[in-house]
Amino acid sequence: MAEDTSQKKELDDWQDFIVVAPRYKLPNGSVHSVYPPQGHTENVEILPHVVLNDPQLPWARRVVNNIDPKDRNRVPWLAMLIFRQEELRYPKATQQGNTLAVTLTLGALGDLVTASDSDCTSPVVKSDGSTYDDDSKDLEADFIFVPKNIFDVLFKDDEKEETQTLCDVSRYQWLAHTRNINTIGMANSGIDGEEGVFSVVISQRAGPLDITEPTDLVVHLVSIEHVSGMPYPAPKDRVTLCSLESWSYTCLPPDSFNVYDAFRNIGRKIDGKHDVLRIDLTQFGKSLSGKQLPDRLRDRLVDGFVMTKYRTQTGEETAAWVRGPLVPTLVNHGDVETCISHTGTDLQIMDRETGIMDITYSVAWQLGKALALADQGYTTALGRLRLTISRAATDETKKSILKAHGSFQGQHETLCQLAESMKTLRTLQDATSLSHGRDARWLPSSFVSVDMPRWSSCVQQHFRGHVARETERLTVSASDDYVYNEFNTPLSPDWMIVLSWILDRIYLAGVPAHYYIPDPSYLPQESLRFFHIDRYWIDALVDGALSVSSHLRNDDDIRRELKKMINKYLQQKPEGLHYPPQRPGYGFLLRSELCVKFPDLIVEAYARNKDEPDPTIIVRQENIAEGVLLVMFDKKPGSDFFGKLILREPPHQQAFCCGESLKPTYLEVLYKKIYTIPLEEQAKRSNRTSPVETLKHYPEGGDDKGGYEGPIFTWAENETNVHALRLPAYVQQIHNVLGEELKEDYTETEPTATLLGIQLNHPMLYLEIQMEPSLFTTSDQNSADDGMLAGLRMLRSPASPLPKAWDNRPEDQLIFSYSAPVDWNAPFVAWAEESPGRQENAQGHDFFLPAPHLRRLALTDRAPITITKPLKGDPRDGEVGVESRIENLLMAYSIYSLADPSVKDKLTRKNFKQDLIFSSRRNPDNDNWILKQITISFPYGQPDRGRATLMDFYDGPGATMVTDFRFNVAPTLSKNTEDKLVFHLTIAPRAGSIVMRNLTNLSLILSGVMLADYTKWSFDRGDPAVEVNIQEIFVDRNPQTAKFYLPLNI
The missing domain is CATH 2.60.40 (Immunoglobulin-like)
Structure with a gap:
């Protein structure tokens, strides 16, 4: 059947959309990073830039009306400008900020522009002082007053032969582009995912070449909206531009320190290997003025200890040894269980040779308790979990003891004996069954003690067993038989909170930075220091954190069982995985200007003889302070699983530079190989990272290889120091060189802003560090110890148990009663029944082992006491x-x-x-x-x-x-x-x-x-x-x- 076209109707409609874009201020969080960072130093070749989180922000407003739809480069409304401080000082301003900006309302700016004695003009307001698009005159913004000579140079059309009448903004279309980057391995940008899209705005001006000492420069991200409609040259001495973001940095004289030197400095070896986190003994020895450092003191310093002021329990001030969780030697954790602590003081160790107390693990215990008390959610969850376990275990203990003596029956036993109980009830009316007579019921019968104290061995034995079973029940998942592992469903939400909090502490999250670095000399400027994580320190930290919210004086059983379940979590392999949960064992601290300039510094770890990085090796990467990067590994450096470490600049935080070297007489440019062919084809090309051409360009034009093209960089113009890119001549030169050298590998017909952005990228430097097996030394060379936390070892009863109330009755009279209920709420104080320090001697009597690390009494000379009168008692x-x-x-x-x-x-x-x-x-x-x-x-x-x-x-x-x-x-x-x-x-x-x-x-x-x-x-x-x-x-x-x-x- 033929289609009836007569019934068809064409519908035509339209709708306007209003896109709201910022104009006088950027939204909060718009700026991702700037380079160079605020207050830092950089070389003259560097072109400052800003990275914006919104990839469309530079083009959110229209600058030029006549836009060609086929044009691949659109002019942004944002431009990056840099100035010397003296260039922006405005004598008429009553107050200027640190970056020489002045805060004004639009109305005040209009009045300033239209005043009879005005020496400034502005594209922000109209010539009569009114605002564009009926913007309120009460809006405030920051403005800079640019000198006429600099403004004219920055908005001149270098390619136009006839007389220029209007300001030209076309050069800025080459100075903004968008980048889609891989954010894996970055401390900041890698938080939201594996990829990130950012917009980048670059400055056309480099640093001044006529300086002989570091000079402060100010950088402004300005709006160039309506600049294209201003007359050229500027009619007044100053042009007022709206500043949306500003900062300052220090420009170094030519041939100063740079990123390349920084990488080389932190990568240098000491005595053939990289350094670890401890004091520099060579610097320490210089302070001794030729004196010899005692061997024991030297050994302590080599092990990462530092002396600190310490106040004893009785109030005296003395010195003590202390060190943090990050140590320079491999500390063997061993398999022997150690004792739980009540206060942390029993974790102090006396150094017998120096007579100075080591408070390292006592400090860790106290810190764990302090962190726990500071977290209300964790403390509340742990308290509820302890109470749940204690109540359930107490109830089951009552039942098991009373049931053993026949005075308690459960529901099942009661129902089974119900028929027999009814028979007994029927015989109660028979008086002949009373064998002792009617009055015998009033006579008191013999009975044993009604006491059933918690500290008795019978109750404790049953209580421990029920605590273990109840703890295991609450910590397993509701969806499978595994311990809750953050992949399954928790049975107890309190255990979920407690486990998550403890795992964060195992990663040292929340630990103040001064515990990582007990002395500033451990991590000097521009240094890389490796470390091992002391597992005893982590053990003490967790023990202190689990010591809070105790409801009983001897609450060790619940704490011990919670640790056992944490150990079970650390050792089990979740379903679908072939390895247990990761935990850190090693790492490094990097203190360098590189961490400030590149907060997203990429860190890659490689297995031995592997070409691709293994992302599972790095388990924590964080900027813990400005200029300090902390990275932790779950593999031992130097092993087959971790043989190489690479630090590299992030692609979106690289610097941009006008060339390899900028001098007063030439600009040297290394033209990069920029391909347009597919990636798989690029991999087949040889020497992809080497430049395709290296040329020195001169101020008057031409290069050192006989080329006669025009100048691509402006050193000065009309006695004004410009030191800026000459656009589009610079980008056209790049396009021509690539077309001639790469042939079919470069097929672009027109230059683009992306092409210029890639060429201006500072060479992507990286530091490769080979991990030596001998990086960490240990007194106990146990090759089977990989340095990772296999489990918590503080599981035994405390070495100093709490005393129990004295009772002279035999043990068998302290348990069970028929004639009175048991008071389970009675207060008690008890010795631990099975102290870890208790053993039996040859005669079968038990005794306590002496506490370790105690100093022997010194033998002194003392005159005997002379007795003048005997006391009674001889x-x-x-x-x-x-x-x-x-x-x-x-x-x-x-x-x-x-x-x-x-x-x-x-x-x-x-x-x-x-x-x-x-x-x-x-x-x-x-x-x-x-x-x-x-x-x-x-x-x-x-x-x-x-x-x-x-x-x-x-x-x-x-x-x-x-x-x-x-x-x-x-x-x-x-x-x-x-x-x-x-x-x-x-x-x-x-x-x-x-x-x-x-x-x-x-x-x-x-x-x-x-x-x-x-x-x-x-x-x-x-x-x-x-x-x-x-x-x-x-x-x-x-x-x-x-x-x-x-x-x-x-």
Whole structure:
């Protein structure tokens, strides 16, 4: 059937669109980067430019009306201009900014232009002072006042032979273009995706050539809208242009430092290899003035430590060793589990050779806790998670213990026995079943204790098991059997928050930068320093972060199980992946002007003998401060998986330059090979990076190879220093050279702004660094250790467990009751039942291992205490006691153990170390005496021949004041006249002396005391009693001395 065309109608319609574009100010966030950066230095060949996030912004407004649709280059409304500061100073301006811009309203600018004595004109307003498009006169903008001679040069048509009457803006069509770049490996631009589209506006002017010292230049991104309608030359001395963005930089004299030298400087090797993050010992040695650095101090500095001011718990200021998580040597993490910490102080390590405390891991623990407390979301989530686990585990513990004794039945057991229960109920009315008579019900029956304390071994054993099961239940995914790994669905949203927060800390996110670099000398200017991440430091950081939100005094079980699940996450391979989650183990810090000039500096890591970069090696790349770049790897440098590192300039943050070298007499240009053929065909061409031609162009025209083309660069014109590109002659020269040399490989018929942009690109320099296997040294050469965090090791119970309340009842009487409910909310204090430091000796008795890294007591010379009057308590008088209250002592003394705080008449030897309290309380007399020192002395060493000693060795943490911290206590050893060792506890005020009326209690605690072994004691002489001597020294008074005997229960 034929189509009926008579019914067809042609519809014609149109609609206007209004495109709103900025005019007097750029929108916030429009500028991605500028080059050179604010306040930095650059060479004279560099052409400043700005990178805009909006790829269409330079062409958002129309500058020239007669636009040819076939024209491939459109004139932008933005232009980049640079000036010396003296060129923009305007005498009539009341105030100019740092970049010599003046803030005015459009109305004020119109009044200035139309004033009778006006010396300026402007394209921003009309000649009568009115605004374009009815813009409000109250709009404010920044303006610069350009001198007439410079303005005329910048808007002159160099190709026009006849007289020019209007300003020409056609040259600026070559100075703006759009770029689509790959942003992989960039710290800033790579955030939003793998590709980015940016617009670039370039300046036509280079730096001045007549300077002999660094000179400040100002750069302005100006609007050239309506400039094409202005008369040429400018009718007045100044032309006012609207400035949309401005900054300043310093131009260096010719032949100064450049990017090439910066790359070479940071890539240099020291002693055949790249340097690591530590102090420069050569510079440190210069400060010693010829003195030799002690070996131990040198070793500490080589290991990355630095000395810092440290205040002890008792208030004294001293020095301590400290280092951050980034270390210069490989620290072996090992497989041995270490202890959880309650406060972080037990993570301090005493350097026995220098006598200085190492507080590195204690600082990490405290930082982890501080970061956790500062994050309300994390702390709240961890608190809810702990509470959920604790409640569920407590309920299950109750059920399991009571069910074992037959006093609890679950729902299933109750239903199963319901029939039997009904039979029992029917027999209750039968009085013959009462075997004990009617009154027997009122008689009390025997029962055991109702207590079921949390710290008992039975409850703790069940509680630990249920905590482990409940923690595992809450941390697995709701969608599969894997631990929640950020790819599956979490069962507990609180665990999702906690795990994410801990993983960020493993990446050292949120850690202040001064922890990375404990001393500025570690990372000097223009330096590259590699490091290894100390896994013990990460372990301590995480332990401190998990220590918050505890609901029980001994909440170690929940913390331990949470760590085990974190370890399980780190070790499991998610479904569909053949490797476990990545975590950093190595990295480098780069401090250089390159990081400021190129905030998106590209970092590429290569496996050994591979030509393509492996993006999985780099796990963190961040500019942590201005001019400091932090990069972390998950592969060991120098291994087969990581053999090479390359730093290269980002393509959109490269500098633009007028040529390879700009001199007062010539401009040297390296013409690049710019292909128009497909990429696969370009790969077949040889020497693609070498220039196709190198020419020196002269001011009057021509080149060093006999060419007679016109000038392509303007050095000066009409006694005005221009030093600007001559357009379009420059871009036409590029087009001609490429057409002659590349032939079929370059098929463009017309030059474009993109062609000029590629040619003006500063050569894309890069630094290649070969990774040596010997970069990191270690005392434990374990080839199987790759340096990565395999898991958290702080899983054992604390080395210093909290004490439990004393109870003399046997263990079997502390559990279970039929006659009373269990109070599960009762407060308690308990020793950890299975301390990691506890072992059994040959006789089957358990004992605690001594704390590590403790200094031995120094043996000093001390005169023996002379006894003037014996105290009561001499065993020869038949009175043995610990109390001392006599006239010649101003303090009352007693000694007891925290293990038996109620027993103050003797000490009992136990199979573990005890903390002894030496109580000293002021008597009410002699308030005006001034105390200088109190010394408590007793025999030390092996008991022999009736000489009783309190302890035969001491390796505890020392003595501290219990209440009055205005005093210091120091333990020392000395020998008496019989060449026997005597242990002294000396109490002295920090102020040197103190009046007695200001004292109340001077008690001290001596921790970690193992009473002496009396297996060889001759008990025919009676039970041992230790002679304790006390001496009180006062100002301007005789010392008061006494002694008593402290009995021991062996």
